Amino acid sequence: MGSPAQEPNSSEKYLSGENDTEEETIEGEEDGSVPSEESTYSGPESKQKAADEQFCSSCGEIIKREASICPNCGVSQGGNANNNPGLAAILSGAGFVVPIAAGAGQIYNENVGKGVAFCLIQAIHIMVVVFLWWTIIPLLTYPAVQAYATYDAYKGAQ
Known part of the structure; x- marks a missing residue:
């Protein structure tokens, strides 16, 4: 009568490449690889703005074109649109x-x-x-x- 086979502990699973829990996998590509910087970047290019909006020159948030100060970061938007x-x-x-x-x-x-x-x-x-x-x-x-x-x-x- 043989003894039952022992289950490998978590460090042995990690070293052997076995991974049976979802929380240990990295979210990203289907194969578990880390997503590239391009796929995770959410800068101004990825945001949609209306015709009467612009991006803040400091933090990149969408603000009204008439705003002289960004309500998000408080930075002055420079250019004086009303000045000749x-x-x-x-x-x-x-x-x-x-x-x-x-x-x-x-x-x-x-x-x-x-x-x-x-x-x-x-x-x-x-x-x-x-x-x-x-x-x-x-x-x-x-x-x-x-x-x-x-x-x-x-x-x-x-």
């Missing part, structure tokens, strides 16, 4: 004549910090020209900074 790029450029361009207006386009675009910085930089340029009239550097950098301020205001309103 031409008007922003004209406002900053006025800084060529009136230096204190150098950042007016940025302020119009609700980027007050950058607007104030452009105004201060151009005011400093004028003071350097007045008090250090013999130096040519501010005469070269003033139009360069002003051209950039105008370009930045235009692009910021788009």
Whole structure:
């Protein structure tokens, strides 16, 4: 009379490749392999949005196109859809004549910090020209900074 065959324990089953419980298998492909990154990615490309919606620039959630701040993550969506790029450029361009207006386009675009910085930089340029009239550097950098301020205001309103 022989003894009954012993059942292998769970570690022996694992080492031999036997797997009789479903909870030990990895969900994914039919053969139990791990799904590829492409099949598990659920980024903005896989979400459906309506015509009046857009994706948040930070978290990728679908939000209303008019939203300036994402209700999910709280990040500002940047672009000012209601601002006129031409008007922003004209406002900053006025800084060529009136230096204190150098950042007016940025302020119009609700980027007050950058607007104030452009105004201060151009005011400093004028003071350097007045008090250090013999130096040519501010005469070269003033139009360069002003051209950039105008370009930045235009692009910021788009």
